[in-house]
Amino acid sequence: MDEMVWVGSSRGVFEVKSYFSMVELPGPTFPWKAIWRTKAPLKVAFFSWTTALGSILTTDNLRRSQVVVNGCYMCKKTGESVNHLLIHCLVARDVFLVALGIPWVFSESMVDLLESWRGCTVESRVRDAWRATPLCIWWGLWRERNRRYFEGVESPIWAIKYSILSSLFFWVNGRDCMSVDCLLDFVDSLKL
Ligand SMILES: [Zn+2]
Known part of the structure; x- marks a missing residue:
C-alpha cells in the first residue's frame, strides 16, 4: 500500500522543526527592517x-516551470523578471523618479535597493513616507501588472503614479488625500 512519507525528517513524519530546516531563509544581512x-x-x-x-510569479519564474513565455506587461519590451518589473523597467524608473524628483541610481536587486534606501538620511518629518515608498511603488506596479495580465485593462502612467502616491499618503497619514494640491505638496515634501 502507498504511504505518505515526509522526506524532511529521518522518521518520515511531518515535524515543524524539520520544515523550517528545509526552508531557505535569508541570512542576517537581509534588510528585514526595511520591509x-x-x-x-x-x-x-x-x-x-x-x-x-x-x-513571485513573474514570467521568468513561470518560464522556469515552463508555463508561459512573454515580455514585460508594463513596457512591453524585454522579458519580465522580478528585478526588471520592479526596478529596471522604464515604467518603474518613471514612478521612482516622480517620488524622488531626482534620477535614482538604481540597484541591481530589490534587496540592494532596500539597503541603500535605508542608508539614506532623511528628515524625521518624512521618514515614515520615505521608508514606505519602495514598498508602495512595488505594490502599485504589481497590481497594475496583474490588471494588465489577468483583466486586459491598462491604466495610463499618470494614473499609476497618482494611485501609488495616494496609497502612500493614506498609509502615512491614515486619511485620504482629498485634492491634487494636497498630493503635490506631499510629493514635494518627499523630494530629497
Ligand atoms: Zn518593462
Missing part, C-alpha cells in the same frame, strides 16, 4: 518580502 518596520500594510510587507526573495 517590516514601515507604515505599509502587512499584506504589502509580505508581498515585498516574498518578492525580494524572488518568489
Whole structure:
C-alpha cells in the first residue's frame, strides 16, 4: 500500500522543526527592517518580502516551470523578471523618479535597493513616507501588472503614479488625500 512519507525528517513524519530546516531563509544581512518596520500594510510587507526573495510569479519564474513565455506587461519590451518589473523597467524608473524628483541610481536587486534606501538620511518629518515608498511603488506596479495580465485593462502612467502616491499618503497619514494640491505638496515634501 502507498504511504505518505515526509522526506524532511529521518522518521518520515511531518515535524515543524524539520520544515523550517528545509526552508531557505535569508541570512542576517537581509534588510528585514526595511520591509517590516514601515507604515505599509502587512499584506504589502509580505508581498515585498516574498518578492525580494524572488518568489513571485513573474514570467521568468513561470518560464522556469515552463508555463508561459512573454515580455514585460508594463513596457512591453524585454522579458519580465522580478528585478526588471520592479526596478529596471522604464515604467518603474518613471514612478521612482516622480517620488524622488531626482534620477535614482538604481540597484541591481530589490534587496540592494532596500539597503541603500535605508542608508539614506532623511528628515524625521518624512521618514515614515520615505521608508514606505519602495514598498508602495512595488505594490502599485504589481497590481497594475496583474490588471494588465489577468483583466486586459491598462491604466495610463499618470494614473499609476497618482494611485501609488495616494496609497502612500493614506498609509502615512491614515486619511485620504482629498485634492491634487494636497498630493503635490506631499510629493514635494518627499523630494530629497
Ligand atoms: Zn518593462
